Amino acid sequence: MTLLEADHVGFAYRGGKPVLEDVSLAVEPGRNVALVGESGAGKTTLLRLLLGLARPTSGVVKFDGQPLTRGRLRDYRRAAQAVFQDPYSSLDPRHTVGRIVAEPLRGLGLGADPARIADALDAVGLPADAASRYPHEFSGGQRQRIAIARAVVCHPRLLLADEPVSALDLTTRVRIVDLLSSLNVERNLTILLVSHDLGVVASLCQQTAVLERGRLVEQGDTASVLGAPSHPYTRKLLASVPRLPG
Amino acid sequence: MSRRPAAPGRVVSRRRSLHLMIGLTLVGILAAAVIVSFFWLPFKPDDTSGGRLAPPGGGHLLGTDKLGRDLFTQLLIGGRIAFATGLGAVAVGGVLGVTGGLLAGFATRWLDDAAAVALDILIAFPTLLLAILIVAGAGASLGTAILAIGLGMAAVVARLTRVLVKQVLARDYITAARVAGVSWPRIVGTHVLPNIAPVVLVNLALQAGLAVLAEASLSYLGLGTPPPNASWGRLLFEAQATVLTSPLAALAPGIALVALVIGVNLTADGLRDLADPTRRRSR
Amino acid sequence: MSLLTVEGLSIRNSSGAALVSDVSFAVAPGDRTGLIGESGSGKSLSALASVGLLPPGLTATGSVRLDGVDMIGAPERRRTGVRGRVASVVFQEPLTALDPLMTAGRQIAGPLRRFQGLKGEALRTAVRVALEEVRLTDTERIGKAYPHQLSGGQRQRVAIAMALACRPRLLIADEPTTALDVTVQAEILDLLDRLVDTHGTALLFITHDLPVVAKVARGAHVMRMGRIVESGPIIDLIARPSDPYTQTLVESARRFDAALGGAEGDSSGS
Numbered sequence: 149m150t151l152l153e154a155d156h157v158g159f160a161y162r163g164g165k166p167v168l169e170d171v172s173l174a175v176e177p178g179r180n181v182a183l184v185g186e187s188g189a190g191k192t193t194l195l196r197l198l199l200g201l202a203r204p205t206s207g208v209v210k211f212d213g214q215p216l217t218r219g220r221l222r223d224y225r226r227a228a229q230a231v232f233q234d235p236y237s238s239l240d241p242r243h244t245v246g247r248i249v250a251e252p253l254r255g256l257g258l259g260a261d262p263a264r265i266a267d268a269l270d271a272v273g274l275p276a277d278a279a280s281r282y283p284h285e286f287s288g289g290q291r292q293r294i295a296i297a298r299a300v301v302c303h304p305r306l307l308l309a310d311e312p313v314s315a316l317d318l319t320t321r322v323r324i325v326d327l328l329s330s331l332n333v334e335r336n337l338t339i340l341l342v343s344h345d346l347g348v349v350a351s352l353c354q355q356t357a358v359l360e361r362g363r364l365v366e367q368g369d370t371a372s373v374l375g376a377p378s379h380p381y382t383r384k385l386l387a388s389v390p391r392l393p394g
Numbered sequence: 395m396s397r398r399p400a401a402p403g404r405v406v407s408r409r410r411s412l413h414l415m416i417g418l419t420l421v422g423i424l425a426a427a428v429i430v431s432f433f434w435l436p437f438k439p440d441d442t443s444g445g446r447l448a449p450p451g452g453g454h455l456l457g458t459d460k461l462g463r464d465l466f467t468q469l470l471i472g473g474r475i476a477f478a479t480g481l482g483a484v485a486v487g488g489v490l491g492v493t494g495g496l497l498a499g500f501a502t503r504w505l506d507d508a509a510a511v512a513l514d515i516l517i518a519f520p521t522l523l524l525a526i527l528i529v530a531g532a533g534a535s536l537g538t539a540i541l542a543i544g545l546g547m548a549a550v551v552a553r554l555t556r557v558l559v560k561q562v563l564a565r566d567y568i569t570a571a572r573v574a575g576v577s578w579p580r581i582v583g584t585h586v587l588p589n590i591a592p593v594v595l596v597n598l599a600l601q602a603g604l605a606v607l608a609e610a611s612l613s614y615l616g617l618g619t620p621p622p623n624a625s626w627g628r629l630l631f632e633a634q635a636t637v638l639t640s641p642l643a644a645l646a647p648g649i650a651l652v653a654l655v656i657g658v659n660l661t662a663d664g665l666r667d668l669a670d671p672t673r674r675r676s677r
Numbered sequence: 678m679s680l681l682t683v684e685g686l687s688i689r690n691s692s693g694a695a696l697v698s699d700v701s702f703a704v705a706p707g708d709r710t711g712l713i714g715e716s717g718s719g720k721s722l723s724a725l726a727s728v729g730l731l732p733p734g735l736t737a738t739g740s741v742r743l744d745g746v747d748m749i750g751a752p753e754r755r756r757t758g759v760r761g762r763v764a765s766v767v768f769q770e771p772l773t774a775l776d777p778l779m780t781a782g783r784q785i786a787g788p789l790r791r792f793q794g795l796k797g798e799a800l801r802t803a804v805r806v807a808l809e810e811v812r813l814t815d816t817e818r819i820g821k822a823y824p825h826q827l828s829g830g831q832r833q834r835v836a837i838a839m840a841l842a843c844r845p846r847l848l849i850a851d852e853p854t855t856a857l858d859v860t861v862q863a864e865i866l867d868l869l870d871r872l873v874d875t876h877g878t879a880l881l882f883i884t885h886d887l888p889v890v891a892k893v894a895r896g897a898h899v900m901r902m903g904r905i906v907e908s909g910p911i912i913d914l915i916a917r918p919s920d921p922y923t924q925t926l927v928e929s930a931r932r933f934d935a936a937l938g939g940a941e942g943d944s945s946g947s
Contacts, residue, residue, distance in 0.1 A: 186858035187829070199573055225575040238566035242588045248567075255575035288716070298570065317715035317885050322929040344859055347933025374937060388863035390888035392915055392934045 149213050150174045151306055151338055152198060152228065157207035159193055167193045168362045170207070175306065180332060180339040182349040182370065184385065185359035191342045194359070195310050198340070199230055226256055229299035233311035235291035239283040245269075245294050246279030252302045268301035271335070272327060289320035293327065300331060307331070310342045325351050346389050350374055358382050414664020420657025424650065428477050431470035439467055439623065447640055456646050460636060468629060469646055475625040476606050476654055479540055483605035484598050486544025487551050492594060494548065495555020496582065499563065513553045521546030522608055529617045536625075539612050543605045554597055558590040592666065599662030603655040610651055626651045679703040680847050680879050681727055681764070685739035688722050688731065688903075696735070697722050697903045706846060709873065709880040711894035711911060713887065713926070719903040720883050724849050727881070728764050729756040744846070761792050765840040769852040771832035775824040781808075781835045782820030785842055792843045807838040812868060830861035834868070841872060847879045854889060866892050887930040891915060899923045 152175040160166040168190045175181050185191045196202045197209055200221050209216045211224045229252060232238040239248055249268055250260040266276045272293040283291055292312060299307055309328070313321040329352055331337045343349050349356060350370055357367035358379065366379040377383045436453065437444070442462035450457045456465035498509035525542035532538045562568065562585065571581050610627030624632065626647035633644035681704040688697035697719040704710050714720040726737045729748040741748040744763040748756055765788075768774040775784060785804050789795050795803050808816040811834040824832055833853060840848060850869065854862040870893055873880045884890045890897060890911065897911045899920065907920040918924045 186860060199569075201569065201572060222575060225573060228573075230570065230573045232566040232570065234566060238570055240565075240567040240585050240589065243584075251571060251576060252574035255571065255577075255580075257575075295570070298574070318887065319715065319925055319929045322932050325932075345933070346859070347937055350936035350938070351933060384860055386937075388860040389937065390863070390866070390886070390892050391937075392888050392930055393891050393912055 149177075150210070151177050151212065152340070153210040153213075154194065154198060154204075155208045155210055157194070157197060157204045157209060159190075159197060159202070160205050166205075166362055168197075168204075171359075171362075171364050172207075173357055173364065173367065175338060175340055177305065177338055178336070179355055180341060180353040182353035182356045183340065183342045183359060184344065184346065184349055184356055186344055186385075188361070189359045190362040191359055192310060195230075195308055195340075195342055199228070199308055200224060222256065225252070226258075226302055227304050228306040228308060229302065229304040231292070231295050231299050231307065231309040231312045234315050235288055235295055236315075238295050239291055241283055243282075244279065245274075245281055245283065245286075248283070248294060249279070249297045249301050251298060256302060258302060264301060268297040271300060271331065272297045287320075288316055289324060292316060292320075292324055296324075296327065296331070300335060300337065303335065305336065306338050306340065308340045308342075311344070312341070313348055314343065314345060321348065328352060346374060346386065358385070410664050410666060412664075413660040414668075417657045417660030417662070417664055420653050421661055424473060424654050424657065425477065427470060428473040431474060435467050435470060437464035437467045439463065439471060441467075447636060449640070450642065456642050457640060459632060459643060465629075465643055465646060468624060469626075469650060471623055472626040472629055472647060473650065473654075475536060475609070475623070476651070478536065479543065479609040479625070480602040480606045480654075480658065482540035483544040483547055483609075484602045486541060487547025487601060487605075488594075488598050490544070490548035491551025492555050494552035496559055496586070498552065498556040499559025509556065510553075513549055513556070516546075516549035517553060519546070521550075521604070522611055525608060525612055526615070526617065529612060534612075534617045539609050539617070543608045543612075546608075547601045547605060550601065551594065551597065555590060555594060558593055559586060562586050562589045592668075596662045596666050599658055599665060603658035603662070606651065606654055606658070679742075680706045680708075680744060681881070682740070682742045683723070683727060684741075686723060686726060686741060687738050688719070688726060689736055689738075691734045691736075695903055697726070697737075699739070700900070700903075700905055702898050702905065702908070704847060704879050704881055707877045707879055708896070709882065709894045711890035711897035712881065712883045712900060713885065713890055713897055714900035715885045717902070718885075718900040720885075720900045721851055723900070724766075724851055724881060724883050728760050728766060728849060729753075730760075730766070761788055761843065761845075763845055764847040764849060765843070765845045766849045766851060767833070767836050767840045767853045769855050771829065771836040771856075772824060774836050775832060775839075777824050780821050780823055781827065785820075785835065785839050788839065788843050803842070807842045808835075810841070810872065811835070811838040812864075813838070828861075829857050830865065833857060833861075833865055837865075837868065837872070841876070841878070844876060845878065847881065848873065849881045849883070851883045852885070853882075855884070855886070862889070869893060887915065887926060888934065899926065 154171050154173040157168060157171045158166055159168040171194060183191055183194065197204050200216055211220065214220065216224055246265055249265050253260045253264060265279055269276055269278055274290065274293050274297065283294065286294065313324050316324060325348055328339060332339055339352065341349065341353055353370050356370040356373040358365050358373065358381065360381045366373055366377065366382050373382060374386060377386055436455065441464065444454050444458040444462050444464055446458065446460055446462045448454055448458040454464050454466065456469065459465055498506060501509055521543065524546045525539065528542035529538050568581060568585060571585055609625055613625040613627030614631045616631065629647040630644055637644045683703065684701045686697060686700045687695060689695050700723050702710065712720045712724060722731065725731050727741055727743060727748065731737055737749050743759050746755055746759045782804050785807050786800055789800055789803050804820060805816050808819060813819050813831065813834050819827065819831065827835065854865050857865060866889065880893065882890055882894050894911055896909065897914055898905045898908045899914065899922065900906065901922045907914065907918065907923045914923060915927055918927045
């Protein structure tokens with residue numbers, strides 16, 4: 149059964165041009181999916197729909213095979229969490245790290261057990277004493293770890309990650325990608341990755357969908373989409389990636 | 395990246411803490427005097443035994459006014475009014491302004507546009523003019539003056555709050571909180587209010603200083619409470635005629651007024667740093 | 678003789694902490710040099726110091742000579758003259774680098790009028806030529822557009838047109854493609870490559886992205902925590918990094934490069 153599914157989803161702002169048109173995408177348990185595209189392609193809008201933060205103007209978003217209704221939102225939130233691009237904007241500067249990581253536990257009424265917070269910090273490779281400190285005391289990469297700890301503290305099955313490494317330095321990027329793939333294995337966490345970095349996509353995701361101007365132009369196994377792209381836009385994207393010489 | 399050099403920040407914050415100290419000292423001395431005035435006054439407010447326009451001395455620290463009332467006593471009573479105005483107007487303006495600003499900040503599209511236009515129109519009215527209209531209509535009393543000044547302040551505070559709320563709502567930690575299942579009222583309580591509070595509080599403190607000035611101006615124009623329970627503005631007005639013969643009668647309330655307003659402003663400026671964790675703990 | 682010579686450059690903030698320590702490098706006329714490092718490595722500060730544009734509160738010591746002018750000690754007036762004429766800068770975020778209240782055409786006209794004394798029809802032609810040179814086709818519309826009316830890629834092209842309008846001998850590009858989409862990045866890199874070639878402009882390219890710098894630069898210096906840890910031809914740095922940090926950097930880049938395999942790329946990973 150699919151974990152999360154967009155079924156012929158469309159979205160438009162009132163009186164505006166459609167941002168998304170007829171997008172169908174399925175996330176199977178255990179298979180990470182990459183959503184690739186450039187700015188303005190509608191990646192972030194699709195992610196908001198998939199997170200239940202906005203409703204599609206046409207089509208449905210399904211969770212565990214059933215339409216995602218208001219009543220099922222709470223169950224969905226326990227199963228699906230998110231990580232954002234900018235770790236400077238995604239952590240409230242006035243909260244301690246412990247309080248930030250505990251937020252889903254409190255919000256979902258699971259009880260903010262300090263042991264679970266310590267466990268989540270440990271899972272992302274941060275010391276337990278980080279809990280009493282403030283976000284500004286950490287570097288960009290460490291902040292992104294804090295954001296990931298918040299996302300996995302309630303043991304979700306699905307992680308929707310919006311460009312989680314594009315604001316980070318190259319060496320930090322590798323470490324965060326490694327962290328995400330270890331969480332994928334150790335915690336049975338399936339990742340839906342929104343990214344424009346094809347190297348990151350290829351390292352982390354088994355499946356890839358390419359979004360161009362609100363439409364999915366190509367999707368399938370990452371190996372075949374990136375190895376033998378059929379759509380011209382995918383080819384252009386691939387040709388644009390700067391490669392290492394030699 | 396956008397890392398600011400550390401040292402200039404530290405210099406600024408050292409200057410800020412000096413501001414805070416001077417400000418709190420000024421406000422503290424005046425507040426202490428006002429508190430004392432509730433338990434002890436050198437003379438009864440309507441005691442005219444000192445004789446008209448007596449110079450300082452003989453128990454009258456600042457002399458007497460043209461009816462023979464002790465000036466220092468009146469100064470203390472005026473202090474009560476100044477503090478009542480500052481605190482009262484901030485309470486009215488703060489509660490109304492923050493609530494209105496929050497609502498406008500959450501409103502979408504046309505409702506938000508309407509709120510923005512309404513606030514701009516309100517702000518275009520000088521607070522003092524608004525207060526004069528209200529007081530003239532409702533009759534001169536301390537309560538009406540506070541209410542009128544508070545209403546004028548509310549518009550300013552609401553506009554500021556609205557902009558701040560919009561900024562905070564655009565941050566990813568708000569989206570993260572929604573994804574974490576946190577309800578909107580709790581998001582407001584735990585994320586929005588704490589993050590806008592420092593700027594709003596500093597602004598309210600600045601507004602408190604303006605409120606005291608506004609009340610003094612109203613009183614000076616004869617729209618405040620009459621003596622013997624006069625505010626500093628009214629004292630200034632009363633002293634106007636005799637300013638050449640007994641300058642102290644005008645200088646004393648003037649200095650008290652300036653000291654309070656400067657004290658409040660310096661305190662507000664110094665407060666900026668305190669509520670910010672990125673400043674509180676520096677490596 | 679070198680166009681830019683930096684020797685023993687150190688930069689301190691006002692509390693005395695060293696942000697850049699003892700950095701030396703040179704850029705010869707027509708040379709293409711990369712300054713590679715991650716955030717906080719001091720790469721951008723070193724480049725800014727090269728043109729005497731350090732943010733207030735920072736002080737530089739050592740020697741920086743740009744076309745013979747001492748960019749640390751010389752009076753501001755002399756440094757300004759060298760800056761516009763000899764060297765210009767393209768920044769990471771074209772939206773903040775361009776004046777939001779001025780049309781693209783007027784911004785490009787600025788340096789042309791100042792340094793080449795052009796006016797009237799000659800100036801208009803020069804602006805159009807500059808826009809065409811950065812492959813902006815709709816020159817009429819773009820010349821009249823304000824920065825916010827342009828896309829990220831168009832803005833960066835305008836910024837490049839502005840920087841190259843007066844034919845500087847050195848172009849400093851500070852992460853010029855980091856804020857852009859991959860396809861736009863490829864186009865801008867291509868454009869820079871060609872323009873620098875045509876005019877024989879020397880290029881100092883600052884980035885954290887190893888594959889990107891490999892596309893445009895020949896020699897490179899790797900910076901970490903304010904120091905240059907390794908220098909050499911970029912091909913050698915990637916093939917045989919000797920410093921442990923350079924090794925980590927190359928490994929990281931190789932990881933993502935290898936993940937892409939030989940897919941459509943111009944060369945395959947290891």
